[in-house]
Structure formats: structure tokens, C-alpha cells
Amino acid sequence: MVSEEASSVSITIYRAPGRGDGAINVNWPQGYALITETRTVHLPAGDATVRFEGVSEGMFPESAMVTGLPQGVREKNRDARLLSPQGLVDAYLKREVSITRADKATGVSRTQDVFITAGPDGGVIFESDEGFEALRCTGLPERMTFSEIPAGLSAKPTLSILTTSPQAVTAKLTLTYLASGFDWQADYIATVKQREVQEKPKMDLFAWLTVANGGNQSFANANMMVVAGEPNRERRTDQVRPTGGALIIRCWPMQRTHQVPYNPGYISAPPPPPAYAPMMYEDEGAEIMVTATRRSEKMMDMASPVAVVVAEQEDLGDLKLYRVPERVMVNAKGQKQVAMIVKPDVTFERVYVANAGNYNESSAAISYVLRSKNDAENGLGVPLPAGRVAVFENSFAGPLLAGEGALPDRALNNEIEVEVGRSSDVRLSVVSTRQSRRKQSWRAVVTNARDHPVTFEMEIPHIISGLVRGVEVIDGVPTWRVTVPANDEAKLSYAIKLR
Structure with a gap:
């Protein structure tokens, strides 16, 4: 007997192990999912074979569990040959x-x-x-x-079981299994807000929960959840995916080489596009007036996305579970996005950062980051899963993309730092001034061409000789931290030990 579809389904998706902040593999996602389906079947008395059609093509058959049978499962078989x-x-x-x-x-x-x-x-x-x-x-x-459909071919990926029932019965079964071909990630949008000079800089932080299903099976009306963190999972060989698809037809030329027609169109450049027709006017001598409206001096704020449904965060031991409060459609070969985190007015600090080992006497642009702390005081205070961050800045022309960075997993009270890009207004040069057998002297000069002060940090990846004013050890690395005035510069002289 055949169970063609589930009456209800629940999908819990786990991220691809070791993917980090890289993108999802859209062809075949490298994460996995725990799928639970409820199905109703009519069992006859005696032995019976039940075929569960429409399971995920990435199913790990050894993980499948079926509950609700009168006398359990005697045998399981994964049917991986598809009708095609x-x-x-x-x-x-x-x-x-x-x-x-x-x-x-x-x-x-x-x-x-x-x-x-x-x-x-x-x-x-x-x-x-x-x-x-x-x-x-x-x-x-x-x-x-073909004279008949061969045995073992099915239109959908199928799991079959052999069971026994003492009498005919209608059973409500629960099928639970792990499947590959799924993945998820967080996609953040950080919108920097306008502010007065005396105000702290703020941004609106919004995160999409992006889910990918790489299989050919859709899951309708599904209760969907994702798990953040790094659960331990032993490495295993690649799962055998069901065979099937279109025929690949390959032929060889029927002529000899000199009989194949030569078509120069394949290698010649495409013809140039036609010239635009001249504009026509009813009165050739009419005077043309060009007018313009001056743009308002006020910057245009970008509206953050409006969240209608937001995933709810729960604790799952030491992991975090995000549950979508409404049932959704998880489409085959598709991706779905649901609002995950909505945090307006997050305070942050813009810091220009550099490593002294990457600069020389030529003045070069410096990277800048947006830095905050994941606590309620700064407008956050929620676990932040790893993901990509798109940073938008407001301008007279409206909101523009300033850069993209990556955010690793961040728990409560962790520091948050997103590298946005490089600034041509804040530049650094590092020059060697003297060297002896035991130490080498350096001078660093940072210039600020902006009309307001900036915060600058430079890591010195060496052992500092003596005490240097303005240099402190941060996370085990000597770091120069200074506020550079508007349209000004700051200098640091220091020596490093050579032995």
C-alpha cells in the first residue's frame, strides 16, 4: 500500500558544518534537516509493505524511524530509482x-x-x-x-517498510528522518541613521532568515524551525541521491570535416547597435526650456524592512532554536526568507582600523568597521547567528550601499564588529626610522581629511620595546588607539624588539 503524502510535516534545518560566513551552495545545499511527517495508512491483517512516497531525496535511510505501527517495523528499504x-x-x-x-x-x-x-x-x-x-x-x-514500468521505479523518492498487523487497522504513523540538501543563513541589513553632531551614531539592524531546499520535493504547510550553533555531527560519505532525469543525447557529425559548413557569424563581432533616431518636434524653431528642482539639503532616510512575521527564538540546550510562528511552504529547488531579528536604534562606534605590518611609507587608505556590544544598553541583547551584513548609508541621493561584511556567531555581551570598506579620507603611513641589532624604530602617521574627529586603532604585531604612551595591549596585541581631530593628523613613534 502507498502513502502518497503527509497530512502534516515539521522541518528543522541545520546549517552546513564548517561553512562559516560563506554563501549557501544553491545547487545542493550542504546542511541537513530533521523532518517529521504524519501519515495515515490502512493496514490489512498479516504482512504488509507500506511505501512512503514524496520523502526528501536526500534522506538518510538509516536514520528513519516509524512509530504508530501495531508491531513495529520488520524491514526498511530506500527506493532511489526514479521514474524518468x-x-x-x-x-x-x-x-x-x-x-x-x-x-x-x-x-x-x-x-x-x-x-x-x-x-x-x-x-x-x-x-x-x-x-x-x-x-x-x-x-x-x-x-x-516500453512495455511496462520496471519494478523498483517510482515517480517520487520512496521509503518502503515491511510490517505485520494482527488485524486490519487504520494507523496514524509518524515518520522521522534526517535528510541532506538543506541549509540556512542569516542575512543582515544595517541602516545607518541620520544624527546630530552631539548624538551617538545609531543604526537599524534587520535580519532575514534565509532557508534553502535543494531537493525536488516541496513541503507544503510545514512547521519550520532552524537551529543556530554547532552541533557535533560525525563526517559521513556523500548520500546517494535518487537517479533520474532527462536523457543526455550525444551524437557525432554525419559529414566529413570539409563538408561541415563554415559559419563566420560564430566568431565575428556582433553588429553595432543602430543609432538613436533624432528627436522630432512639432515646431523646429521652438525654444526648449530646461528646468530643475533643487534637491532638499536634508538626507533621505532609508526605511527598514517591515516585519509581518518574525521567527521566535528559543533555547535548545546550548544551541538556539528559531521557530517560524506560521506554517509555510518550503518549495523544491527554492529559497524562502522570513524576518528573524528586528532591532531599531542600535548604538555603535565607527572605528578606523589597521595593522602596522600591512603599511609602509606610502600613505594608504584604511579600513573602517562598525563596532558595538551585544547588550540591551546598546539596543541589542539577543543572540546573533553568523551571516552576511549589507550596510547602507544615507545621502542626498537617498540610501546607498556602503559595503558588505560578515558577522560570526555572537552571544550576549559579545563585541560585534563588521568591516564595511576602506576610507580614502583616513590614511596611514608607517616608516622605519632607525635600526640596531636589538631593536628597530618606527614612526606611524595617520591623517584625517574628514570634517569631524575619527577614532583610529592600529595593531602592532611585534614586541614593543619599553612603554609607549597611547599603546595598550588589547586581546594580547599592542594597539595604538587615538582620536584624530578633523582635518588633522596624529603621530606615534615606537620601537620593536628584534631579538
Whole structure:
């Protein structure tokens, strides 16, 4: 008996292990999911085979559990061969089929029995009365006919079980299994807000929960959750995906080389686009007036996305669980986004950062980061899963993308830092001034061409000789931290130990 679909489904998705802040593999996501389905079946008395159709094609069959059976499961089988043109040819390899095609001489269709000798990868070769031929390589219509559907081919990925029931019964079963081909990530949008000079800089932080399903099965009306963190999972071999799909037909040229027509159009440049037609006016002598409206001096604020449904965060041991409060459709070969985090008015600090080892006497632009602390005082105070961050700044032309950075997993009270880009207004040069056997002297000069002070930090990846005013050890690295006045510069002289 066949259970064609689930009456309800729940999907819990885990991120790809070790992916970090990289993008999701859209062809076949490298994460996994725990899927729980509820199905109702009618069992006869005695032995019965139950086929669960429409399971995820990335199912790990060894993880499948079925509850609700009168006497449990005696045997499980994963049916990985799908009903498709490729699957049919593969199943009929070394067997006889019928082929209908037009006669080369008369053009009349005729049907004959042929023997498939090779395929489906790399083309289909069959043996007929005329000898060995390749399918669909004559240029004439051809159609293959199969006498029956081979055993073991199913239209959907299927899990079958063997069970026994003492009497006929209608059972409500729960099927739970792990499946590959899923993944998720957080995608942040940080919108820097306008402020007065005396005000602290603020931004609106919004995060999308992006879920990817790389399989060919959709899950309708699903209760969806994702898990943040790094659960331990042993590495295993790649899961065998169901076979199936379209036939790959390969043919060879029917002429000799000198008979293949030469088409220079494949290698010549495309013709230039036609010139625009001149603008026509009713009165050639009419005076043309051009007017303009001066843009307001006030910057245009970017409106943050409006969240209608927001995922709810829960604790799952030492991990974090995000539950979508409404049932959703998880489409095959698709991605879905649901609001995950909405935090307006997050205070932050803009810091220009550099590593002294990456600079020389030539003045060079410096990277800048947006830095904050994940606590309620700064407008946050929620766990932040790893993801990409798009930073928007407001301008007279409206909101513009300032840069993109990455945010690793951040727990409560952790420091948050997103590198946005490089500034051409704040520059650094580091020059060696003197060297002896035991130490080397350096001078660093940072310039600020902006009309307001900036905060600058420079890491010195060496052992400092003596005490240097303005240099402190941060996370084990000597760091120069200074506020550079508007349209001014700051200098630091220091020495490092060579031995």
C-alpha cells in the first residue's frame, strides 16, 4: 500500500558544518534537516509493505524511524530509482524495447523492436536490424516505447517498510528522518541613521532568515524551525541521491570535416547597435526650456524592512532554536526568507582600523568597521547567528550601499564588529626610522581629511620595546588607539624588539 503524502510535516534545518560566513551552495545545499511527517495508512491483517512516497531525496535511510505501527517495523528499504526517461533507459539496459521513427527513404513511420546496448550516460546506443545506432542522431523524429514500468521505479523518492498487523487497522504513523540538501543563513541589513553632531551614531539592524531546499520535493504547510550553533555531527560519505532525469543525447557529425559548413557569424563581432533616431518636434524653431528642482539639503532616510512575521527564538540546550510562528511552504529547488531579528536604534562606534605590518611609507587608505556590544544598553541583547551584513548609508541621493561584511556567531555581551570598506579620507603611513641589532624604530602617521574627529586603532604585531604612551595591549596585541581631530593628523613613534 502507498502513502502518497503527509497530512502534516515539521522541518528543522541545520546549517552546513564548517561553512562559516560563506554563501549557501544553491545547487545542493550542504546542511541537513530533521523532518517529521504524519501519515495515515490502512493496514490489512498479516504482512504488509507500506511505501512512503514524496520523502526528501536526500534522506538518510538509516536514520528513519516509524512509530504508530501495531508491531513495529520488520524491514526498511530506500527506493532511489526514479521514474524518468533516464531511469527507464537504465532499467531497460540489455533489454528489448520498441522504437517508432520515420523511414529515411519514404518518410513513413514504422515501429520495430530494438535492443538497448548502452546508455543512458553519454548517449543511448541500440541494436536494430540495420545494425548499431545512436538514439535521435538521424535528424528524424524517434520515439521509444516500453512495455511496462520496471519494478523498483517510482515517480517520487520512496521509503518502503515491511510490517505485520494482527488485524486490519487504520494507523496514524509518524515518520522521522534526517535528510541532506538543506541549509540556512542569516542575512543582515544595517541602516545607518541620520544624527546630530552631539548624538551617538545609531543604526537599524534587520535580519532575514534565509532557508534553502535543494531537493525536488516541496513541503507544503510545514512547521519550520532552524537551529543556530554547532552541533557535533560525525563526517559521513556523500548520500546517494535518487537517479533520474532527462536523457543526455550525444551524437557525432554525419559529414566529413570539409563538408561541415563554415559559419563566420560564430566568431565575428556582433553588429553595432543602430543609432538613436533624432528627436522630432512639432515646431523646429521652438525654444526648449530646461528646468530643475533643487534637491532638499536634508538626507533621505532609508526605511527598514517591515516585519509581518518574525521567527521566535528559543533555547535548545546550548544551541538556539528559531521557530517560524506560521506554517509555510518550503518549495523544491527554492529559497524562502522570513524576518528573524528586528532591532531599531542600535548604538555603535565607527572605528578606523589597521595593522602596522600591512603599511609602509606610502600613505594608504584604511579600513573602517562598525563596532558595538551585544547588550540591551546598546539596543541589542539577543543572540546573533553568523551571516552576511549589507550596510547602507544615507545621502542626498537617498540610501546607498556602503559595503558588505560578515558577522560570526555572537552571544550576549559579545563585541560585534563588521568591516564595511576602506576610507580614502583616513590614511596611514608607517616608516622605519632607525635600526640596531636589538631593536628597530618606527614612526606611524595617520591623517584625517574628514570634517569631524575619527577614532583610529592600529595593531602592532611585534614586541614593543619599553612603554609607549597611547599603546595598550588589547586581546594580547599592542594597539595604538587615538582620536584624530578633523582635518588633522596624529603621530606615534615606537620601537620593536628584534631579538
